[in-house]
Amino acid sequence: MEKGYLSLILHAHLPFIRHPEYSEFLEEDWLFEAITETYIPLINVFDKLIDEGIDFRITMSLTPPLISMLTDALLQSRYIRYIEKRIQLTEKEIERTKHQPEFNQLAQMYYRHFTNVRYVFAEKYHKNIIHAFKKFQDMGKLEIITCGATHGFLPLMNNNINAMRAQIQVAVTHYEKHFGRKPRGIWLPECAYEPGVDQLLKEAGIRFFITETHGILFASPRPKYGIYAPIYCPSGVAAFGRDMESSKQVWSAKEGYPGDFSYRDFYRDVGFDLDYDYVKPYLHGDGKRTNIGIKYYRITGKTDHKEPYSHERALDKAAEHAGNFMFNREKQVEYLASIMDRKPIIVAPYDAELFGHWWFEGPDWINFLFRKIAFDQKTISLITPMEYLEIYPVNQVSTPSLSSWGYKGYSEYWLNESNDWIYRHLQKAAERMVELARTNLHLDENSSLRNKALNQAARELLLAQSSDWAFIMKAGTMVEYAVKRTKEHLSRFNKLYDDIRSNNIDVAWLADIEGKDNIFPDIDYHVYQ
Amino acid sequence: MDKAIIKEIFLLIFEVFKALYEILWKKIKNLFGLTWDRFFGFSDVSSEQATYQEWGVTDEDKWPSIPEAPPINLEEPQQKIERKEVAYLPKTPDLPDGYGDNRIVLMVRDPEWLFTYWELRKDLMDSVLNTLGAMAHTVKIILRVYDVTDIIFNGYNAHKHLDIQVTGGTRSWYIKVSEPNRSFCVDIGFLTFNDTFWALSRSNAVRTPCMGVSDVVDEKWIGIEKLYEKLYVPVDTGISESVFERAHRNWQESLKEYVSSPESLSGLAVSKK
Known part of the structure; x- marks a missing residue:
């Protein structure tokens, strides 16, 4: 029997960028990069776990702008064009690197990756990968939560209740249309809460949201369990606080996993590294060098000299880091369980696009973590916030403090x-x-x-x-x-x-x-x- | 005398009169006009300039009532935007400088700082300056920030207030209140040399967030001290970096510093934290 829970939460969001008035548009690539590097690799991880009968729980916010873009016919067809260009380039790369085995292996890896992504996107899910996420939700593995309709920063709406309400209501209606039921949770845009927002969530039938750590720590009255159990706002909506320790392990510059020297270097991209005329057909119309998504080097160290990337070595590291993360959560839960009179929940939210886009091995890390949690230990179980509320329906009533997950914890980054x-x-x-x-x-x-x-x-x-x-x-x-x-x-x-x-x-x-x-x-x- | 010379002399006399007239007009404008003109200019002047700030106590005697703004005719044409510019040209359209309002708005940035912006109507300022008569040229524009924590503010009963003089073309200001968990509102108006304050507009009230663990304890849910010891580092001023510094931001920035060439920063990266 577990002693406590881990709730992994991924916030998937991109602003609405769609320019039919141009035949191609640089900023539309943000979506295409995220599909290729984050969303489809995550879908593959979940599909494989399900195929092998390995149980897991994860929570993801899919924001309305992201869902709108992923279900838009124009962007879907532009994505096919995007991924086909990459497949074409990797074919050339396999030929170009045929006398350099280290790079040739990588070119082949990218070729396999891109062709698989194309297959999953176009054939398996018929260009609409929202279907994949819906499937995981319907199977009870994934809890999809909503967000503000366009990711509007609620505490800076100057208490215009109608405007704030519209951000919530429009998102809820949109969610219902795509997932066939109402959302039970919400990722407040930028994790930004101010007292009163919960009332609008209540009206929309939302049961829980996530706040930044100090949103709960500075709540009043003082929450008995700190961030290791939810509190109920006066409206009855539950607030879960972000755990700093688990966040830091993934995000932190000094201790964070993604900076490991074995992992792929984000910044060394063939779009910048290779001969201009050779890559030009794969750049945008203006011919400016941009990331193409084929990267051959590992981080190597605090140096400009980069060693070629080894995927096997990086995967070993990802498995090691997953083990380390799990070990730390076990220790954390054991300690918390010893001082609490209920099972603690550790809420670990991240930007989804960290996994795969920034941290290329991130989806593999999640894969290893879920498998290890299923087979290698008994201290922690994966859970969604909603499931935790079902186990512990009685919680302390307290009002969270104004907070966001932005720089310095309040509104400064946006004001x-x-x-x-x-x-x-x-x-x-x-x-x-x-x-x-x-x-x-x-x-x-x-x-x-x-x-x-x-x-x-x-x-x-x-x-x-x-x-x-x-x-x-x-x-x-x-x-x-x-x-x-x-x-x-x-x-x-x-x-x-x-x-x-x-x-x-x-x-x-x-x-x-x-x-x-x-x-x-x-x-x-x-x-x- | 030569006709041409006479003409030159006349022209010269005309020029002298013109110059005198202009100097005179400038003086008149200085006296009555510029006081408000600068508040209609649009400017990006950084408002976090060091201004001497000192809390005072609201003085009832010196408190005039807020002048009534003339009613706004709803049918009045608003700033029209040329259709073609908006719809069919790739050029970025300009937003209106103002909306014909007379208002000041107050927002919270963090436990220590507020942000305010305003728009003042010239006709309203004119009427106040006319009332002031000869004193008009001595007025300063100030923001009067009131601490209105837990009271129904009637204009006279603030716990304390703070005056900030605002300058040239500014239409917004960052106000350092350094007081978490208190309520504030702000007036903008004229302060005369004899310390009479003529308010032009009053803002909404806002409350700064608390910045520490609550003293309020629910007897049924007595906090587990150990959970707080580990997490919270109290600090005297500012926000504790160890607690509040966003770890992920940190990571990204240092990646940029020593692992990368920043010019290759992808678009996706900048849209995210």
Whole structure:
């Protein structure tokens, strides 16, 4: 019988990036890289565990923008083009490296990887990998939780309850459409909570969310079990706190696994390393060197000199690290169980894209970890937060503190000199959206154009609210794109606001932006009333 | 006399008068106009400049009422955006400088810092300055930050307040309150040389988050001390790096430092933590 539980949570999210007005678009690659390196490798791990009858539990947030992109026909067909180009390049690479066995082996590994990914994507799951995740959920192995509709940072919405509610409600409706039931949990965008948000979750039927460590540690009254058991907010929604120890082992620069010298180096990519004319056909139209996803070196050390990558050696390391992680959790659980009068839960959330994209061996590490937990020990069991609540339905009532998982733990990363200019516009637009919804409560049958314009206004507002834009402005790379997206959606919103109020809707223009910003086709603007 | 010379003299006299007129006009503008003009300019001036800040006690006598803003005509045309620019050109559209509002908004950044932004209506400022008459040219624009923790604030009963003078073209400000778990609101207005404050707008109230383990204990759920000893490192000022520094961020940055060439940073990387 286990002494405690481990809940592994992966937050899978990318901002909504889809540009039908261009034949190809650099930022769309973010999705394609994540499919190739993270989502499909994870699907393969889960499928294999199930085939072999090995039990596991994992929780994943699939955000509405990510689901929207993964189910979008245009992006699906563009992904096929993306992966086929890579297959073609690896074929050339096998030929080019035929006299260099170390690299040739790797070229063959990438060829196998890309062809497998193509098969899983196009044939096994018919271009819609959401089906795979749904399948795992229906089998009880995976708990899919939702997120804000467009990953809007709720504590910076200035208490515009309607705008915050729309982020939650639109996400819940969207989830229901794709998974056939309501979500039971939510990953709050950027893990950002402020007291009162739980009330909106309650209204939406959500049972639990995850907060940053100090969200629970600084909760009031003081939580008896710290972060090792959930608390109930006054609304009755449960809050689970992130465990620092397990986070650090994976993320930390000094102690973190992904920095091991045997692992693949993210930054040495053939897009930069090989002869320009040779790789040019695989770059974007502007011919600028970018990552292609074929990387031949291991991290090697704190040096520019890189040794060729050995996949076998890296897999051995991943198995060793999985063993180490499990050992530490066992020790942690044994200690916690000795001072607690119930079984502790260790909540370990990570960005999904860390696994595979950044840390190439990450999905293998999860694979090893789940197998070891199943066969090599008896101290811990994998669990989802919902299952824990079923075992322990009685929990302390306490209000978590404002917190996020961003730099310094509050809102600074999303509110500083690089991005604070957006809030006066976002807040105004949110107020105007509420005004539009309230002044258009009932439309008659002849108002289908007005109805369309109102729904599009809601989409533009939601897209502008995505926390990714503020994040990118602060991070300092691709800033121009984030600024452009923010301004574009807000301008479209403002024009819709003016057109709706003056009853002068531009039909052709509306159809154009409906085609571009086509997220949430079934949205109903009344959510803002 | 030569006609041309007479013409030159006339022109010269005209120029002298023109210059005198301009100097005079500038003076008049300085007296009445510039006080508000700078608050309509759009500027990215960093507002975390060191400003002398000192808490004071609200002085009832010097507290004037907030002038009523004229009602906004809802049918008034808003800033129109050229359709073609938005829809069909790849150019990034500009957002309006303002929305015709008279308001100040307060937001929380962390336990120590607040952020405020504002937009003031010229007609409203005019009417206040007119009332002030000759005193108008001496006014300073200030933010008056009130500690309104656990009270129903009526304008006079704040626990304490803090005045911050704001300067040239600024439309937003970071306010260091350094006080977790307290409520604040802010007024923007004119402060005259004799310390009379004329508020132009009052913000919403916000509460800073607490930054420590709660003293409130539920008798049925007495906290297990050991769970807190291990995790929480109390600090005097600022936020404990050991507790709050995001480990994953750390990892990414050091990867960039010593394992990599930053120019090859992938797009996906920057969109994530």
